[in-house]
Amino acid sequence: MLSERERLEIEAELARHGGDRRSAVTEALVIVQRHRGWVPDEAVADLADFLKMSPDEVDGIATFYSLIYRRPVGRHVILVCDSVSCWIMGYRTIREHLGKRLGIALGETTADGRFTLLPVACLGACEQAPAMMVDEDLHGTLTAEKVDEILERYL
Amino acid sequence: MRRTMERPLTQNIVPGREPLSLGEYEKAGGYEALRKALRETPAEIRAEVTKANLLGRGGAGFSAGRKWSHMPTGAEARGPRYLVVNADEMEPATMKDRLLMEGDPHQLIEAIIISSYAIDASVAYIFVRREYHLSARRLEKAAAEAYAAGYLGKSVLGSGYGLDVRIHRSAGRYMCGEAAGMLNAIEGKRAIPRSRPPHMAQVGLWGKPTLVNNVETLANVPHIVLHGWEWFRGLSRSAEEGGTKIYGASGRVKRPGLWELPMGTTAREIIEGQAGGIADGRALKGFLPGGASSEFLTEKHLDVKMDFASVRAAGSHFGTGTLVVLDDRTCPVGACYSLELFFSRESCGWCTPCREGLPWVARTLEALEEGRGEAGDLEVLDEHVRDIQPDHTFCDLATGAMLSLGGALKYFREDFERHVREKRCPYE
Numbered sequence: 001m002l003s004e005r006e007r008l009e010i011e012a013e014l015a016r017h018g019g020d021r022r023s024a025v026t027e028a029l030v031i032v033q034r035h036r037g038w039v040p041d042e043a044v045a046d047l048a049d050f051l052k053m054s055p056d057e058v059d060g061i062a063t064f065y066s067l068i069y070r071r072p073v074g075r076h077v078i079l080v081c082d083s084v085s086c087w088i089m090g091y092r093t094i095r096e097h098l099g100k101r102l103g104i105a106l107g108e109t110t111a112d113g114r115f116t117l118l119p120v121a122c123l124g125a126c127e128q129a130p131a132m133m134v135d136e137d138l139h140g141t142l143t144a145e146k147v148d149e150i151l152e153r154y155l
Numbered sequence: 156m157r158r159t160m161e162r163p164l165t166q167n168i169v170p171g172r173e174p175l176s177l178g179e180y181e182k183a184g185g186y187e188a189l190r191k192a193l194r195e196t197p198a199e200i201r202a203e204v205t206k207a208n209l210l211g212r213g214g215a216g217f218s219a220g221r222k223w224s225h226m227p228t229g230a231e232a233r234g235p236r237y238l239v240v241n242a243d244e245m246e247p248a249t250m251k252d253r254l255l256m257e258g259d260p261h262q263l264i265e266a267i268i269i270s271s272y273a274i275d276a277s278v279a280y281i282f283v284r285r286e287y288h289l290s291a292r293r294l295e296k297a298a299a300e301a302y303a304a305g306y307l308g309k310s311v312l313g314s315g316y317g318l319d320v321r322i323h324r325s326a327g328r329y330m331c332g333e334a335a336g337m338l339n340a341i342e343g344k345r346a347i348p349r350s351r352p353p354h355m356a357q358v359g360l361w362g363k364p365t366l367v368n369n370v371e372t373l374a375n376v377p378h379i380v381l382h383g384w385e386w387f388r389g390l391s392r393s394a395e396e397g398g399t400k401i402y403g404a405s406g407r408v409k410r411p412g413l414w415e416l417p418m419g420t421t422a423r424e425i426i427e428g429q430a431g432g433i434a435d436g437r438a439l440k441g442f443l444p445g446g447a448s449s450e451f452l453t454e455k456h457l458d459v460k461m462d463f464a465s466v467r468a469a470g471s472h473f474g475t476g477t478l479v480v481l482d483d484r485t486c487p488v489g490a491c492y493s494l495e496l497f498f499s500r501e502s503c504g505w506c507t508p509c510r511e512g513l514p515w516v517a518r519t520l521e522a523l524e525e526g527r528g529e530a531g532d533l534e535v536l537d538e539h540v541r542d543i544q545p546d547h548t549f550c551d552l553a554t555g556a557m558l559s560l561g562g563a564l565k566y567f568r569e570d571f572e573r574h575v576r577e578k579r580c581p582y583e
Contacts, residue, residue, distance in 0.1 A: 017321050018278075022343035026326050030285075053343075064345045064503075065326035067285050079286070083247035084447060085405040087493035088485050121329055121497055122247040122447075123286055126405035126477070127412045136288045 002046045006035055010050065021051045025061050029068050038069040066120070074109045076154040079120035079133040086122075089129035090142075097144040101151070115154070162399060162415040163378040163390075164371070168258030174293055177300040180261040186306060188377035192269045193314045197228065200273040200380060207384035208397040209376075212251075213241055213332075213369030214448060214474040216463035219376075225356035226274040227364050237365040238271045238279040239341070240373060243325055243332040245284055247447040247497055249475040251401040252370035254413055256283075256290035259374075260297035264320065266373040268306060269380055271318050274366055281322045282337050291324055298322065329501035333550045334367040336503065347505040348550035371401060393419030393462040402461060403477035404430040407437065407485060413477075419465070423457040426480060437482040441566060445474020447494050448555030450562030451487070472558060486582035487567040488574055491560050492520035498556035508543045509553035515539070516560065528575040536564060536571075 002010070010028045017024060028051060032043045039062055048055040062068045069077075080098060082091050095106070098117055102110050109116040125131040128140025132147075139150050167175050167183055175183060192200055205220025226236065240263070244252040256263060267279045283291045298320050301307045309317045323341055330336045336346035338360045349355075359365020375398055379387045387397045400418045402425050405411045409431030416425070422444065426432065433439050441451045444461060450471035452459070459469045466473040481490060499513035516539050519532050540561040543553050564571060573581050 017323070018319075020343075023341060025343040026340070027324065030324070030326060051343075060345050061343065065328050067327035082493060083497050084443075084479055084490055084493045085248045085411075088406045088479070088481065088490060091493075119500075120286070120327070121245050121501060122249070124244050124250040124253045126248050126250050126403065126479075129405060129411070133286060 002032070002043070002050060003035065006031055007050070022053050022057075025051055025053065025058060026065070029058075029062050029065075033068060037075075038072050066118075072109070073116040074113050076114060076135055077116045077118060079118055079123070080106075081121070081123045081125075081129070081131050081133075082119045083122035085126035086130040091130050093144065094130050094132070094142050094147060097147055101148065115151070161390075163382075164255065164262070164374050164399060164401060165258065165415045167262065168254065170258075174257065174259055174297075175261060177261060177297070177304060180259075185261055186265055188381040189265050189268055189306065190312065192272060192380050193312060193316070195380075197273045197275055200269065203384050204273070204376060204379055207375075207379045207387040208395055209372065209379065209387070210396050210463055211369060212371035212375075212400070212475070214246070214445065214472070216473060219368060219372050222356075222368070223270075223274050223366060225354065226276075226366055227357070228275055232275075233364060234275075235278055235363055236274060236276040237360045237363060238267065238274065238276040239334075239337060239360065239365060239367045240267060240279060240281040241332060241334070241337060241367055241369045242281050242283040242287070242290065243329075243337065244287070244370070245329040245332055245501075246475055246477075247494065248403070248405050248443065248479045249446045249477045250403055250405075251413055251475065251477060253287055253290055254401065255370055255374050256287065257293055260290075260293040261301070262374055262377065263294065263370060264297050264301050264306070266376045267320060268301075268311060268318055270366075270368065270373050270376050272311070272316055273376075276366070277317060277319065279318060279320045280341055280360075281320065282325060282331065282341065283322060284325050284331075285327050291322060294322055328503070329497070330503040330552060333552060335550070337367060338365060345503065347503050350549065391418040391462075393417075393460060393464070395464060396462045400461070400476050402429070404480055405477070406442075406480035407434050407482035408432065408480050409434050419460040419462045421458050421460055422452070422478065425461065425478060426457065430480070433480070433482050435482075437484060440481040440483045440485060441487065441563075442481065443474075443479040443559055443562075444471050444476070446477050446479070447497065448472065448551075448558055449474040450558045451481075451566055452562070453566050471562065484582065486524070486580055487563050487570050488520060488523050489580065489582065491563050492517065492524050494559050495520055495556060498552065502552060506549045506553075508548050509556075512539050512543055513553060513556055516556075523571065523574040524580050526574075526577075526579040528578070530575065532575060533564070533568075533571055536560060540564065 048058045131140040209219045210216045331340045331346040335349035340346040403413045463473045495517040499517040502509045504510040
């Protein structure tokens with residue numbers, strides 16, 4: 001079941017955007033994910049019902065996008081940029097440091113459920129490469145020390 | 156306040172400072188272009204933009220005015236008509252639209268209103284990538300201010316012309332930046348390409364006439380309307396192409412960044428002048444002139460003017476005009492691996508050359524980097540560059556992916572051969 005708040009937020013999105021119901025599907029998935037951290041199977045079915053789509057159609061959208069999570073993720077998601085400018089400027093050092101520090105590889109979540117580590121396409125912050133995004137915050141000109149200091153801010 | 160003529164697009168942008176509010180933007184001369192536009196006919200504005208020779212800044216370089224002229228107009232034309240603003244800036248090394256949206260959101264809103272009026276669109280979508288949280292917040296605020304002041308809504312400044320602006324936020328996939336994929340995404344479908352014909356100016360969003368333009372392209376429109384096409388042509392150092400360009404440089408330069416300069420500024424002026432040259436006293440190995448979807452160029456191309464025609468003549472693509480610079484310590488095979496990893500991951504999977512070919516290319520490059528390269532690997536790469544060509548794929552994603560690799564195999568072939576021969580990356 002979609003919660004009352006989820007339904008209200010999706011309704012507001014539909015009202016704001018016009019168009020048919022399915023055009024709100026991306027934002028509806030984001031809304032569910034904001035409340036639950038990820039998008040479980042039953043939410044896919046409930047959204048399909050609500051938006052007059054089939055569950056497969058909704059899942060087709062959910063799995064298309066890299067920032068919709070169909071598995072549980074940590075409280076904070078680290079998106080580390082591996083595109084060409086960051087690659088040139090030290091992405092591999094940053095990824096290795098993150099992996100060692102957190103004890104996880106790309107695609108994994110720490111045992112305490114605090115962090116999930118994912119690669120991301122160019123964040124448009126190439127002038128401050130290497131860069132990463134934690135939740136909605138952009139961090140650039142990264143070094144191993146700076147990464148440590150940044151991680152401390154996300155409990 | 157007098158407008159700074161040399162850099163119209165960034166005149167109001169001060170890095171690190173909040174963008175101008177509506178009132179401040181108006182005081183700086185903002186929305187004057189809209190008032191002027193509303194006194195003219197849509198056809199007059201289209202003609203002005205065509206004469207200005209404003210070429211699409213999203214990478215394709217097609218004349219914006221000519222693209223607009225494909226839209227059906229007049230009482231007989233089907234409606235509603237849509238303008239879709241491509242703000243899904245995910246091309247690696249491209250960061251220029253973020254600057255414009257974060258730095259001067261009202262400029263984009265004004266540009267959208269004028270451009271929509273010029274093609275008689277009643278709804279404009281701004282398609283923003285999810286990671287651009289700050290851009291989306293600032294655009295939402297600017298749009299709300301514009302509605303409250305009567306610049307948007309049922310009758311723009313009482314003119315009788317009505318426009319709604321809707322901000323659509325994506326959820327992460329480069330393929331959404333492809334125009335037809337973007338229309339599918341807005342409709343709530345997977346962002347796969349569409350076959351053409353029909354052209355989207357005839358059959359676009361929800362089957363209605365639709366125009367898709369890049370953020371930077373549109374941002375030029377108010378300035379063309381206000382100052383005229385001759386002024387716009389005069390901003391440029393290019394033979395035919397009008398205006399300024401937001402150039403960028405990232406990678407191994409002293410001062411990576413973005414600069415608004417005359418269209419046709421040379422690569423040398425950007426890399427050695429604006430960006431301060433190669434960092435740490437090293438030498439230039441090569442550079443991509445226009446983001447990930449362009450062929451590598453080398454030192455002998457430094458005096459090439461960075462505009463669509465000149466870069467094409469030099470054997471590459473101007474693309475987004477944001478340069479990626481490699482020094483002589485950067486492995487070009489590794490850089491290609493990063494590029495192809497990106498393209499293979501971002502493929503929508505709709506057509507075979509892209510879905511199957513790009514991962515194969517990426518895995519081959521990974522093997523070379525890790526010392527597992529074999530005789531014949533370079534031929535596999537050559538084959539993909541040769542065969543993944545326009546008309547073999549539905550859209551330009553895979554063909555764009557082959558450009559950097561093709562250039563690297565041409566200019567840095569010895570580096571690829573050394574990886575195979577020495578069974579390791581010689582740059583490690």
